[in-house]
Amino acid sequence: MxxxxxxxxxxxxxSSRCILFDRDGRIVSVDQREHxxxxxxxxxxxHDAQEIWTNVEAVVQESLQKSDITPDQIAAIGxxxxxxxxxxxxxxxxxxxxNAIVWQxxxxxxxxxxxxxxxxxxxxxxxxxxxxxxxxxxxxxxWLLDNVDGVRERAERGELLFGTMDTWLIWKLTGRHVTDVTxxxxxxxxxxxxxxxxxEILEAMGIPASLLPEIRSSSEVYGESTGYLAxxxxxxxxxxxxxxxxxxTCFDPGDVKGTYGTGTFLVMNTGTEPVTxxxxxxxxxxxxxxxxxxxxxxxxxxxxxxxxxQWLRDNLGLISTAPEIETLARTVEDNxxxxxxxxxxxxxxxxxxxDARGVIAGLTGYVTKGHIARAVLEASAWQTREVVDAMxxxxxxxxxxxxxxxxxxxDNLLMQILSDVLDAEVVRxxxxxTTCLGAAYAAGLAVGYWPDIETLRANWHKAAEWNxxxxxxxxxxxxxxxxxxxxxxxxxxxREDGE
Amino acid sequence: MPGRIQSIERAAAILRLLASGARxxxxxxxxxxxxxxxxxxxxxxxxxxxxGFVEQxxxxxxxxxxxxxxxxxxxYLDGNELRTRALNWADTLASRSGESVRIGxxxxxxxxxxxxxFRPDSSRQTLDVGTLLPLHATALGKALMAFDPLAVxxxxxxxxxxxxxxxxxxxxxxxxxxxxxEEQLTGIRDSGWGWEAEELVDGEVSIAAPIRDxxxxxxxxxxxxxxxxxxxxDDGKPDMEQVSYVRDAARAISxxxxxxxx
Ligand SMILES: Nc1ncnc2c1ncn2[C@@H]1O[C@H](COP(=O)(O)OP(=O)(O)OP(=O)(O)O)[C@@H](O)[C@H]1O
Numbered sequence: 137m138x139x140x141x142x143x144x145x146x147x148x149x150x151s152s153r154c155i156l157f158d159r160d161g162r163i164v165s166v167d168q169r170e171h172x173x174x175x176x177x178x179x180x181x182x183h184d185a186q187e188i189w190t191n192v193e194a195v196v197q198e199s200l201q202k203s204d205i206t207p208d209q210i211a212a213i214g215x216x217x218x219x220x221x222x223x224x225x226x227x228x229x230x231x232x233x234x235n236a237i238v239w240q241x242x243x244x245x246x247x248x249x250x251x252x253x254x255x256x257x258x259x260x261x262x263x264x265x266x267x268x269x270x271x272x273x274x275x276x277x278x279w280l281l282d283n284v285d286g287v288r289e290r291a292e293r294g295e296l297l298f299g300t301m302d303t304w305l306i307w308k309l310t311g312r313h314v315t316d317v318t319x320x321x322x323x324x325x326x327x328x329x330x331x332x333x334x335x336e337i338l339e340a341m342g343i344p345a346s347l348l349p350e351i352r353s354s355s356e357v358y359g360e361s362t363g364y365l366a367x368x369x370x371x372x373x374x375x376x377x378x379x380x381x382x383x384x385t386c387f388d389p390g391d392v393k394g395t396y397g398t399g400t401f402l403v404m405n406t407g408t409e410p411v412t413x414x415x416x417x418x419x420x421x422x423x424x425x426x427x428x429x430x431x432x433x434x435x436x437x438x439x440x441x442x443x444x445x446q447w448l449r450d451n452l453g454l455i456s457t458a459p460e461i462e463t464l465a466r467t468v469e470d471n472x473x474x475x476x477x478x479x480x481x482x483x484x485x486x487x488x489x490x491d492a493r494g495v496i497a498g499l500t501g502y503v504t505k506g507h508i509a510r511a512v513l514e515a516s517a518w519q520t521r522e523v524v525d526a527m528x529x530x531x532x533x534x535x536x537x538x539x540x541x542x543x544x545x546x547d548n549l550l551m552q553i554l555s556d557v558l559d560a561e562v563v564r565x566x567x568x569x570t571t572c573l574g575a576a577y578a579a580g581l582a583v584g585y586w587p588d589i590e591t592l593r594a595n596w597h598k599a600a601e602w603n604x605x606x607x608x609x610x611x612x613x614x615x616x617x618x619x620x621x622x623x624x625x626x627x628x629x630x631r632e633d634g635e
Numbered sequence: 636m637p638g639r640i641q642s643i644e645r646a647a648a649i650l651r652l653l654a655s656g657a658r659x660x661x662x663x664x665x666x667x668x669x670x671x672x673x674x675x676x677x678x679x680x681x682x683x684x685x686x687g688f689v690e691q692x693x694x695x696x697x698x699x700x701x702x703x704x705x706x707x708x709x710x711y712l713d714g715n716e717l718r719t720r721a722l723n724w725a726d727t728l729a730s731r732s733g734e735s736v737r738i739g740x741x742x743x744x745x746x747x748x749x750x751x752x753f754r755p756d757s758s759r760q761t762l763d764v765g766t767l768l769p770l771h772a773t774a775l776g777k778a779l780m781a782f783d784p785l786a787v788x789x790x791x792x793x794x795x796x797x798x799x800x801x802x803x804x805x806x807x808x809x810x811x812x813x814x815x816x817e818e819q820l821t822g823i824r825d826s827g828w829g830w831e832a833e834e835l836v837d838g839e840v841s842i843a844a845p846i847r848d849x850x851x852x853x854x855x856x857x858x859x860x861x862x863x864x865x866x867x868x869d870d871g872k873p874d875m876e877q878v879s880y881v882r883d884a885a886r887a888i889s890x891x892x893x894x895x896x897x
Binding site for chain 2: 160
């Protein structure tokens with residue numbers, strides 16, 4: 137039999153990619169295509185779902201042809217996707233009733249506030265793990281029902297289907313209307329305990345159940361593909377951050393992965409029971425493999441990490457490329473007393489203060505641009521520390537190793553600082569494309585391409601490792617100063633009365 | 636105001652002339668075009684060659700602009716940037732080769748390790764980014780010396796005259812003379828990759844290839860290092876499969892830096 141591969145489709149916010157992996161988890165071929173970002177109004181972001189589908193078909197075909205691989209050599213297809221982005225389409229014609237509303241889109245601001253009413257943003261938190269926020273799909277569906285002509289009537293007659301991007305792609309590939317637990321967990325509509333749609337929330341949001349896909353595990357055969365890969369099983373779906381958790385082989389409770397890009401997403405495996413956060417983290421699904429019990433996770437995101445480096449480059453002009461931050465930061469030994477808290481549009485976990493704004497604190501005549509560069513890198517590390525502290529407190533498990541991926545992991549100084557402030561080992565795995573790898577792993581497991589999770593663990597190799605070198609006394613002092621700087625940012629924006 | 640220096644004007648004219656001819660010019664063509672006596676033209680060309688501004692094709696004997704000229708006035712590539720751009724390809728090389736991977740750049744007269752990927756097994760390894768390695772006893776260094784005229788061993792740079800220099804020995808296999816090293820470098824220029832067996836550490840082999848930027852200037856080298864039993868065949872030659880992995884990675888990174896593939 138000829139060599140077999142697993143194809144992972146990564147339907148992301150700016151592009152769609154297909155990566156083929158071999159049995160050792162190595163990348164064999166990649167193809168990628170960007171799609172248009174549609175901005176009809178300030179705060180609105182849309183994607184053309186038809187364009188996304190066309191791109192996905194193209195990258196799948198191209199990734200095979202590039203490396204002279206034939207469709208019969210693909211053992212399974214896995215899907216990972218931008219989360220929460222919401223689409224409604226006609227069951228018969230397959231035509232979307234409107235563009236996909238992207239997760240960043242804030243048009244549901246009013247709906248979210250209305251739904252919160254007296255109970256506030258935590259109204260559904262105990263049931264679905266999430267606070268009311270514009271990102272999640274439920275309020276976006278509600279907006280479509282309320283604002284697009286005829287949509288509510290057609291929905292009530294059972295003519296329409298809802299899906300996040302995983303569901304849209306699986307429906308296009310196989311004709312089945314399904315989603316996985318991780319994607320469903322970002323709609324606000326799934327009950328964390330039953331892993332089924334929560335009728336109470338559906339009622340509160342006014343969403344007809346007939347729209348919704350069936351919720352399945354993250355790793356099972358949903359159906360057979362038609363088209364170019366006809367007959368190939370479509371066998372996994374995972375939201376991007378969940379796929380990264382899986383690709384980083386964070387299979388044990390307490391395992392944490394951190395994806396360092398423009399922003400940073402930290403996810404901790406908390407085992408088979410959901411953990412409610414008392415520290416502002418989101419409770420979400422980690423993954424669910426076939427009939428095995430679902431694995432839950434805590435998620436904490438940091439809005440500004442890599443983008444602070446970009447800010448130093450684009451707004452201050454202190455560096456000409458992002459990697460130069462490391463060169464500049466290495467011109468000095470320490471931060472010279474300077475701290476930067478990049479609360480550009482408020483602070484997320486664990487502070488959740490939308491009125492916070494950024495500060496550069498501790499300035500003296502001694503501070504140079506080298507110190508500022510260092511403070512920029514340290515800001516990513518201390519923000520991570522705050523989220524990790526919250527995770528440790530909520531889960532009662534202490535972090536020992538942080539598994540990292542994303543563009544910023546090329547920065548060796550940042551990785552060392554991260555290890556220093558966390559007082560934990562930081563490791564970067566060999567294959568940086570952990571998101572796609574996670575989707576491939578889940579699909580490969582479902583069809584027996586990989587026999588079990590242990591095999592996947594054996595595939596995981598360290599590309600690099602950093603260990604703490606900071607004196608505990610220094611760590612304590614610096615964390616104290618960081619927290620002091622954070623306090624300077626809180627409640628910066630003063631609201632007029634009645635607003 | 637002091638007067639103008641004629642030989643510098645002539646050198647500038649020669650550089651301009653070489654910059655206009657793609658295939659390089661012979662000594663006769665240079666002297667004819669600029670109406671210079673052959674001896675004068677040769678003296679200037681040799682001087683320019685010595686400082687790296689001119690290269691002579693070993694086969695045709697024609698002269699052309701050297702790498703030192705190309706890197707003049709252009710921003711040098713930051714090592715941290717090189718690592719960032721090379722990250723995925725270095726990982727791929729480590730996983731295909733099963734060996735540890737390093738990327739080196741020229742730092743004064745040594746190789747500076749700017750990136751290191753662990754060998755993909757479960758052994759304990761430590762990052763050696765920031766380490767300096769000798770040019771003449773490593774494949775990374777040899778690849779740099781073959782293609783970057785500014786890369787010369789410390790021992791050579793520190794002597795004024797053409798008197799013979801002795802290269803520092805690390806093992807009994809370390810290349811000892813400049814003549815022997817030059818011969819190796821000529822081979823590397825022909826093949827596009829270099830290797831070294833037990834010249835730095837007994838029992839270890841390294842293989843490397845140059846990384847070039849958009850202008851074709853060599854900005855670094857990438858290579859694998861590992862046990863002699865794994866990287867050298869019974870015929871005493873390096874494992875050609877490993878060589879092809881190294882060259883693939885070097886080409887991919889060069890492409891990433893903007894070299895147009897031919
Ligand atoms: N060497 C470096 N040091 C510090 N920051 C870096 C370095 N290289 C890149 N970055 C930062 O990392 C970010 C890019 O990383 P990445 O490509 O993973 O981000 P992303 O756009 O969020 O990812 P994706 O497009 O896959 O969702 C940028 O914000 C950039 O400023």
